[in-house]
Amino acid sequence: MLKRFWLWLGRLLGKTLVFLLVVGLGGWAIGAAYYSWKFSGPVSDEEQIPANEAAYTEGIIEDAIRVVEQHRDNTRVLRDAHAKAHGCVKAEVTVRADLEETLRQGVLSEPGKTWKAWVRLSNGNAYPQFDRARDARGMAIKLLDVPGDKLMSNPRHASEQDFVMFNHPAFFVRDVAEYRSNFAAQADGRKALAFFPSWDPRTWEVRHLIIALKTLSPAPSSPVETTYNSIAPFKLGPHNIKYRVIPTPENCPAYAIPKPNTDLPNFLRSALYQQLSLDRMPACFALQVQRQNPSYYMPIEDPSVEWDEKIAPFETVADIRLPAQDFDSTEQNLFCDNLSFNPWHALPEHRPIGGINRLRKAVYEAVSAYRHDRNAVLDQQ
Ligand code: HEM
Missing domain, CATH: 1.20.5 (Single alpha-helices involved in coiled-coils or other helix-helix interfaces)
Known part of the structure; x- marks a missing residue:
């Protein structure tokens, strides 16, 4: 039985x-x-701006400020995203000597030219957490002493060209409208429901949920050991491009990154410190661009879609070197916290395009201004 x-x-x-x-x-x-x-067929090679976009932006700024304040716990007001830095380091960005004529645009106009820069490496989360937590990892580059009129008129950033990236190739929402509903749900603590806004299955964003889950990935052994993507598109003179920064250890003296002790809360900072400050070994990267081919499905208005590398391969346009240096001092960490990166700190030749980039223009500026104002007050208390 x-x-x-x-x-x-x-x-x-x-x-x-x-x-x-x-x-x-x-x-x-x-x-x-x-x-x-x-996701097949040709796409537009120009921006297409939905009528309701500007209206959503104000709501997103309010939610972002709410998040910033939620995470403040008798501390300085941190960034709304990428709050935790592993360090701000000095860098040199050298335009490839053999750069193709048509890619010689903006800061890439002069082959062989070396720009001085700051590079801020970060975790993506809105509040600082242990490095072993699954998260996106960010890289923001600020080229210094860049001549020419910029897209934003703020005199503090008049001589800067920024590149702002994280280490996943696709974004978890397609446009400003979806960002508004997703972010509002997350700011209210309804994380899982952010991708399922109603009972109607046609509103479910399962593909975007998968992108969000993949974006939150385990930490690399070091911030110099992962690829950082612009995700959203940009102009490069006449071209529409996405850009990325890849590690190129082969361009630096041989160095084996030690196995990290992932029980330490800040092992990514430790890895950077070990390599650049203790072992006095530089780190190398390449800046690459991918040109849009609008005959294929490479949309400008949907950064949740990766552009196919088989059709549009990445091309190296510059080399980036983080020289051996001391960076982990109280003064430099405070300086780093007070820096503001924004993809719109840019020459017109590098104009950000697409809805998510248009949104970033207002939000980065508002959150940066808010935290700088609040911190100035806090610093005086
Ligand atoms: C292509 C997609 C995006 C990428 C690659 C990206 C990447 C980054 C990175 C790396 C940082 C840190 C910069 C630093 O080191 O200071 C950052 C900051 C920030 N991001 Fe994004 N982000 C993206 C989209 C967005 C969107 C859609 C929003 C909201 C509308 C947003 C809001 C912010 C804010 C408010 C900050 C802090 C600005 C400040 O206080 O200075 N990001 N982002």
């Missing part, structure tokens, strides 16, 4: 497993077919 029961249970479990497998594979095949149909 007992034996028959176990056999029956075994068969039932086996059939359930096969059923789930077939449903899973079927769902995956339908999803793949749907997206290869939806």
Whole structure:
């Protein structure tokens, strides 16, 4: 009797497993077919601005300030995103000597030219947490003493060209409208529901949820050991491009990054300190661009879609070197906290494009101004 029961249970479990497998594979095949149909064909090579976009931006700024204040705990007011820095380090960015004529635009106009820069390396979260927590890792580069009129008129940033990236190639929302509803849900603590705004399955953003989960990835061994992506598109003179920064250890003297002790809360800062300050070894990267080919599905208005590297391969335009240096002092950490990076601190040749970039213009400026004002008051208390 007992034996028959176990056999029956075994068969039932086996059939359930096969059923789930077939449903899973079927769902995956339908999803793949749907997206290869939806994400095919030519796209516009110009921006297309939805009518309601500006209206959402004010609401997003209010939510961002709310998040900043939520995470303040008798501390200085930190950034709304990428609050924790592993360090701000000095860098040299050298334009490739053999750069193709048509890519010689903006700060890349002069082959062989070396720019002095600051590089801020960070975790993506809105409040500082242990480095071993799954998270995006950010890199922000600020080229200094860049001549020419910029897209933003703030005199504090008049001679800067910024590049702002994190280490996943796709963004977890497509446009400003989706960002508004997603971010509002997250700011209210409804994280899981952010991608399921209503009972109507047509509003569910399962693909974007998967991107968000993949974005929150385990830490690399060191901030110099991962690839940072612009994710959103930019102009490069006449071209529409995305850019990224890849590690190029082959361009630096050989150095084996020690295995990190991931029990330490700040092991990414420690790795940077070990390499640049203790071992006095530089770190090398390359800045690369990917040109849009609008005959294929490489949209400007949807940064949740990666541009296919097989169709539009990345091309190296500059080399980046972080020389051996001391960076981990109280003064430099405070200086780093007070820096503001913004993709719109840019020459017109590098204009940010697409809805998510248009949104960033107002939000970065507002949050930066807010935290600088609040900190100036706090510093005097
Ligand atoms: C392409 C997508 C994005 C990338 C690659 C990106 C990356 C980054 C990085 C690396 C930082 C830290 C910069 C630093 O070191 O100071 C940052 C800061 C920030 N990001 Fe983003 N981000 C993106 C989209 C957004 C969006 C859509 C928003 C909100 C609308 C946003 C809001 C902010 C804010 C408020 C800060 C802090 C600004 C400050 O206080 O100075 N980001 N982002």
